[in-house]
Amino acid sequence: MAQVILSGVGTALGGPIGGALGKLAGALVDNAVIDALTPARIVGRQLLGLQLNSTAEGSPMACAFGRARVSGQVIWAANFKQKAVAATTGGGKGGPSVDTYSYSLSYAVALCEGPIDGIGQVWADGQAMDMTGVTMRVYLGDETQTTDPLIEAIEGAAPAYRGVAYLVFEDLVLDNYGARPPQISAEVFRRPIAPGRPSRLEDQLTGVCLIPGAGEFVYATETVLRRDGLTISTPENMNNPANRPDVLVSLDQLQAQLPKVDTVTLVVAWFGNDLRCGDCAIMPGVEETAKATIPLTWEAGGVGRADAHLISTHDGGPAYGGTPADAAVLQAIAELKARGLKVYLYPFLMMDVAPGNGLPDPYGGAEQAAYPWRGRITGTVGADKTAAATGQIASFFGTARAGDFHVSDGAVSYTGPSEWSFRRFILHHAALAAAAGGVDGFVMGSEMRGLTTLRSDGSTYPAVAALQALAGDCRTLLGATTQLGYAADWSEYFGHQPADGSGDVRFHLDPLWADPQLNFVGVDWYPPITDWRDGLDNLDAAAGYSGTTDPAYLAANIAGGQDFDWYYASEAARLAQTRTPIADGAYGEPWVFRPKDLLSWWSNAHHDRPGGVRSAASTAWLPQMKPIRLVEFGCPAVDKGANAPNLFIDPKSAESALPPFSTGARDDAGQRAALEAIASHFASGPAANPISAVYGRAMVEGLSVWCWDARPFPDFPARSEVWADAPDWALGHWLNGRAGRGSWRICWRRSSPGAGSRHPPTTSPARSANAPAM
Numbered sequence: 001m002a003q004v005i006l007s008g009v010g011t012a013l014g015g016p017i018g019g020a021l022g023k024l025a026g027a028l029v030d031n032a033v034i035d036a037l038t039p040a041r042i043v044g045r046q047l048l049g050l051q052l053n054s055t056a057e058g059s060p061m062a063c064a065f066g067r068a069r070v071s072g073q074v075i076w077a078a079n080f081k082q083k084a085v086a087a088t089t090g091g092g093k094g095g096p097s098v099d100t101y102s103y104s105l106s107y108a109v110a111l112c113e114g115p116i117d118g119i120g121q122v123w124a125d126g127q128a129m130d131m132t133g134v135t136m137r138v139y140l141g142d143e144t145q146t147t148d149p150l151i152e153a154i155e156g157a158a159p160a161y162r163g164v165a166y167l168v169f170e171d172l173v174l175d176n177y178g179a180r181p182p183q184i185s186a187e188v189f190r191r192p193i194a195p196g197r198p199s200r201l202e203d204q205l206t207g208v209c210l211i212p213g214a215g216e217f218v219y220a221t222e223t224v225l226r227r228d229g230l231t232i233s234t235p236e237n238m239n240n241p242a243n244r245p246d247v248l249v250s251l252d253q254l255q256a257q258l259p260k261v262d263t264v265t266l267v268v269a270w271f272g273n274d275l276r277c278g279d280c281a282i283m284p285g286v287e288e289t290a291k292a293t294i295p296l297t298w299e300a301g302g303v304g305r306a307d308a309h310l311i312s313t314h315d316g317g318p319a320y321g322g323t324p325a326d327a328a329v330l331q332a333i334a335e336l337k338a339r340g341l342k343v344y345l346y347p348f349l350m351m352d353v354a355p356g357n358g359l360p361d362p363y364g365g366a367e368q369a370a371y372p373w374r375g376r377i378t379g380t381v382g383a384d385k386t387a388a389a390t391g392q393i394a395s396f397f398g399t400a401r402a403g404d405f406h407v408s409d410g411a412v413s414y415t416g417p418s419e420w421s422f423r424r425f426i427l428h429h430a431a432l433a434a435a436a437g438g439v440d441g442f443v444m445g446s447e448m449r450g451l452t453t454l455r456s457d458g459s460t461y462p463a464v465a466a467l468q469a470l471a472g473d474c475r476t477l478l479g480a481t482t483q484l485g486y487a488a489d490w491s492e493y494f495g496h497q498p499a500d501g502s503g504d505v506r507f508h509l510d511p512l513w514a515d516p517q518l519n520f521v522g523v524d525w526y527p528p529i530t531d532w533r534d535g536l537d538n539l540d541a542a543a544g545y546s547g548t549t550d551p552a553y554l555a556a557n558i559a560g561g562q563d564f565d566w567y568y569a570s571e572a573a574r575l576a577q578t579r580t581p582i583a584d585g586a587y588g589e590p591w592v593f594r595p596k597d598l599l600s601w602w603s604n605a606h607h608d609r610p611g612g613v614r615s616a617a618s619t620a621w622l623p624q625m626k627p628i629r630l631v632e633f634g635c636p637a638v639d640k641g642a643n644a645p646n647l648f649i650d651p652k653s654a655e656s657a658l659p660p661f662s663t664g665a666r667d668d669a670g671q672r673a674a675l676e677a678i679a680s681h682f683a684s685g686p687a688a689n690p691i692s693a694v695y696g697r698a699m700v701e702g703l704s705v706w707c708w709d710a711r712p713f714p715d716f717p718a719r720s721e722v723w724a725d726a727p728d729w730a731l732g733h734w735l736n737g738r739a740g741r742g743s744w745r746i747c748w749r750r751s752s753p754g755a756g757s758r759h760p761p762t763t764s765p766a767r768s769a770n771a772p773a774m
Contacts (some may be wrong), residue, residue, distance in 0.1 A: 066189075083102045201739065269349070272350070314652045396421065447487070485519060487522035521627070639666075
């Protein structure tokens with residue numbers, strides 16, 4: 001307006017020149033007025049350059065072994081990116097506008113000499129790095145690694161940094177780090193390998209059992225929050241500094257520390273409440289009947305939290321974690337598949353029988369033992385070899401069938417009879433496998449020794465027939481391609497030799513093993529491998545062996561020694577080391593009485609011996625007809641654990657026990673040695689593990705170690721306030737926190753001159769191999 005007015009005045013007074021001068025003066029007045037009415041605009045701090053404070057020319061390269069925390073050095077960086085972000089301040093409309101800037105950077109950080117197996121936790125400026133939205137690529141540092149595509153796109157010809165383990169961050173937002181790249185350090189996993197040394201555990205294991213099996217959302221791959229009020233929520237499945245679901249962190253650790261693993265057996269638990277099979281209900285269980293969670297609501301087996309079995313309490317808390325929610329199991333299966341792993345689904349029966357239960361004990365005790373092994377489920381006192389056994393077993397299995405389960409929209413519904421039976425338990429999980437788009441394998445129960453040996457007369461085993469019928473319904477739900485089997489206890493798979501004076505020898509599971517619906521013979525393999533005791537006054541020391549980590553000693557006892565060449569007739573004989581040879585004078589088949597002799601059992605025809613007399617006709621089993629899978633094998637990390645690998649420490653359970661002659665001290669080296677011996681035996685060639693003339697593959701074609709936990713190390717077992725079973729880790733079967741580690745001696749040999757080391761170590765091998773990376 002001032003421009004128009006002053007332009008007219010100027011023209012009137014000074015003609016065209018005066019009009020031009022008036023127009024200019026009016027424009028200045030207008031701009032001043034507009035500026036006075038416009039909110040102030042402030043330009044925030046901008047970076048003129050970016051200092052990389054985490055690199056230094058000529059810095060030595062670390063050489064790490066086992067599990068170590070390594071500080072990184074920046075080896076490449078692109079130009080930083082600047083993005084303007086407008087914000088208004090000043091209390092509302094009319095306030096000043098401030099232009100602020102966000103910066104991101106793509107850069108590479110060298111960690112150490114390669115090759116490594118992988119990385120675990122990453123820290124930025126000393127704090128656990130929040131990986132949400134972070135794009136990070138890991139290069140393991142082998143001699144064949146290729147150039148990072150981003151570096152190549154920016155630089156053109158670029159090095160691949162072969163022999164160097166490094167990380168590449170792509171467009172890492174720097175806002176939380178003071179507009180500068182943070183100092184990066186990482187937890188590095190590297191197997192210590194010495195030249196000329198046999199393959200170690202990390203190179204041998206191809207399968208693991210993923211536990212705990214109990215934990216309502218332990219397998220969920222999205223964060224599940226417990227609502228503790230209108231404004232308070234607590235993560236149920238995120239107990240690690242990476243702020244990611246526990247199972248994702250644990251699986252990252254698994255693939256870094258056990259890189260040869262290609263099969264994961266996913267354990268999912270329901271709960272039985274009685275050792276008498278006719279009275280036992282099997283249900284999904286919960287820790288609390290009222291708990292609000294988001295975004296997942298607990299549901300399993302077709303019931304919600306209010307209608308599930310409430311798990312008993314022990315020491316002020318639940319005795320077990322709850323059954324994993326069906327939705328969490330489906331998420332875990334999807335995640336395992338996405339990582340390129342084969343998935344075996346393993347429905348697992350836990351017994352929730354608390355102390356003071358008052359239940360009649362089928363073994364004659366005052367009441368049933370606390371939290372017993374599922375293998376103790378059997379008939380009532382006196383039921384064996386009677387018609388009552390048939391009825392009790394029928395009640396245990398129930399009448400649910402495949403047609404009662406319906407898969408829709410990735411969920412399973414049930415419309416069958418109102419029962420909580422073994423069939424409902426197993427078939428629900430078969431349907432759940434179908435809802436997941438299928439799995440590679442399915443284990444329809446395990447270690448039901450007290451049930452499969454229960455007879456209706458001298459020669460009839462109703463539970464075996466029931467398992468055969470169940471296999472048919474499982475096949476209907478699973479389809480033709482899923483591998484199906486039952487996992488027998490190592491003392492169960494080969495036959496039944498009742499201590500009833502009959503002299504019977506029966507291959508009672510052969511009808512099941514030969515059934516066309518089953519693809520493999522499953523065995524949970526925990527026989528004794530050693531018979532060591534302290535001091536030199538014992539037979540094995542006298543034979544020249546040095547202890548439970550002696551490779552020669554262990555190798556000689558995988559297919560030899562106790563329960564192969566000899567046995568102890570009593571506990572007194574064990575104390576005195578009075579060993580009775582296993583022999584078969586009548587028919588020359590000593591393997592019939594050898595639980596450890598997988599090879600002979602698999603290679604021969606089987607002839608029952610009613611009353612001790614060998615039948616002319618063989619059973620349905622044909623030599624070499626199906627492969628064996630060791631669905632479980634393992635050893636506790638306790639002194640002399642290999643004396644009895646099936647034993648474990650769990651103070652609440654009546655089954656808790658140390659191996660014979662154990663001091664109770666922790667022994668990680670003994671555990672490792674036993675597992676390496678078992679894996680080496682079955683990988684040693686056709687003498688120990690021949691190729692079948694029937695199906696053309698190895699006798700033992702799969703081994704899954706017990707166990708790897710979905711709760712990541714070191715948070716499990718460090719967070720004992722979260723997990724009640726955390727104290728059991730120290731002496732238990734877990735490999736979390738133990739895989740990827742080695743002795744000082746192995747590390748020293750690997751890093752010594754002449755041992756193939758590229759650079760001298762800058763980190764003490766002993767410390768990097770054994771010190772916690774906290």
